[in-house]
Amino acid sequence: MFGTESPPEAKAGIEDVDLDGRTALVTGSTSGLGREAALALGRLGASVIVHGRNREAGERVVDELEAVGADARFVAADFERPAAVSALADAVAEEFDGLDVLCNNAGGLFQDGGETELGVGRTFHINHLSPYQLTAELLPHLSAGARVVTTASVGHRIATLNLDRIANLAGLSPWAAYCRSKLANVLFANELARRLVAAGRDVTSNSLHPGIVPGSEFSRALPAPAERIGDLIGEFPMIDSVADGAATVCYLAAAPEVEGVTGRYYARCRERRPAPDATDVDAQRRLWRRSAALLDIEEPLADAVE
Ligand SMILES: NC(=O)c1ccc[n+]([C@@H]2O[C@H](COP(=O)([O-])OP(=O)(O)OC[C@H]3O[C@@H](n4cnc5c(N)ncnc54)[C@H](OP(=O)(O)O)[C@@H]3O)[C@@H](O)[C@H]2O)c1
Numbered sequence: 001m002f003g004t005e006s007p008p009e010a011k012a013g014i015e016d017v018d019l020d021g022r023t024a025l026v027t028g029s030t031s032g033l034g035r036e037a038a039l040a041l042g043r044l045g046a047s048v049i050v051h052g053r054n055r056e057a058g059e060r061v062v063d064e065l066e067a068v069g070a071d072a073r074f075v076a077a078d079f080e081r082p083a084a085v086s087a088l089a090d091a092v093a094e095e096f097d098g099l100d101v102l103c104n105n106a107g108g109l110f111q112d113g114g115e116t117e118l119g120v121g122r123t124f125h126i127n128h129l130s131p132y133q134l135t136a137e138l139l140p141h142l143s144a145g146a147r148v149v150t151t152a153s154v155g156h157r158i159a160t161l162n163l164d165r166i167a168n169l170a171g172l173s174p175w176a177a178y179c180r181s182k183l184a185n186v187l188f189a190n191e192l193a194r195r196l197v198a199a200g201r202d203v204t205s206n207s208l209h210p211g212i213v214p215g216s217e218f219s220r221a222l223p224a225p226a227e228r229i230g231d232l233i234g235e236f237p238m239i240d241s242v243a244d245g246a247a248t249v250c251y252l253a254a255a256p257e258v259e260g261v262t263g264r265y266y267a268r269c270r271e272r273r274p275a276p277d278a279t280d281v282d283a284q285r286r287l288w289r290r291s292a293a294l295l296d297i298e299e300p301l302a303d304a305v306e
Pocket residue numbers: 027028029030031032033034051052053054055057077078079080105106107108109126151152153154209210211212213214216217218219245
């Protein structure tokens with residue numbers, strides 16, 4: 001199915017799954033993989049919360065979802081601003097009884113390597129710190145059986161892990177900052193999985209590489225043509241369509257065969273082994289605590305670990 005014109009739900013083998021009565025938040029769904037995943041989840045019957053900064057694009061996705069009979073609404077939030085992330089979490093908590101699917105997908109490879117109001121690198125803040133904050137604030141609202149799905153990248157394999165410098169990316173190229181933030185995504189998803197199990201919560205957390213998608217906003221910012229990135233990283237197949245990329249997001253969000261599966265990393269709807277740095281439990285814990293400190297919030301699920 002990969003490499004064909006099929007929609008993501010067909011590629012993921014979940015076209016018969018019924019998500020009626022479920023609510024899904026897909027961050028970064030005004031375009032690209034997130035938009036494609038949001039539309040697929042809506043076609044399967046889910047109520048979908050569309051997120052991004054671009055209101056016009058978000059409302060267009062809402063219209064597309066309503067056209068296939070799905071309930072949908074758009075909530076804008078700039079992931080450079082912690083207050084905006086909190087407002088998004090509040091809107092979800094106030095308007096929906098419980099959240100069944102949280103797709104942490106917003107992000108990108110940003111050429112402007114400046115700092116945000118927290119004094120951390122912009123890429124690290126948007127790609128890691130904000131999904132961490134959003135997940136922490138939504139934890140009380142995740143339903144039994146909920147799934148948290150984090151869009152990482154194969155780029156995490158070439159990141160160097162230096163937790164002392166993980167937030168301060170001064171001097172790093174945009175690509176290096178991106179890869180480091182994607183390593184943080186996998187570390188975060190794994191630590192979240194462990195803490196949810198320890199807390200006795202019936203909620204799973206997995207991460208994924210969506211493929212290298214030529215023509216997406218993200219791929220236009222890659223340091224080399226998409227075809228070359230596969231060679232550089234040494235992982236095949238690398239080239240996918242937007243629907244291919246969205247398929248693994250949808251698979252982890254809805255496939256019956258991954259019900260209860262947690263703390264894993266996927267590509268093309270198959271489990272893969274992430275880079276050794278991403279499975280370093282001490283690094284996962286340190287990143288978790290560091291992230292809470294940077295945001296000046298209580299450590300989420302702190303009671304679940306010693
Ligand atoms: N495409 C690829 O080849 C590829 C490969 C590996 C991993 N990924 C990952 O896949 C995810 C989606 O990428 P994509 O290719 O679909 O990119 P995309 O088309 O550029 O979409 C990115 C989404 O993130 C949102 N976003 C960006 N900056 C934001 C901010 N400051 N605050 C809130 N939302 C923001 C955008 O919304 P607005 O524009 O409305 O703000 C948009 O909806 C990213 O996490 C990316 O790292 C992509």
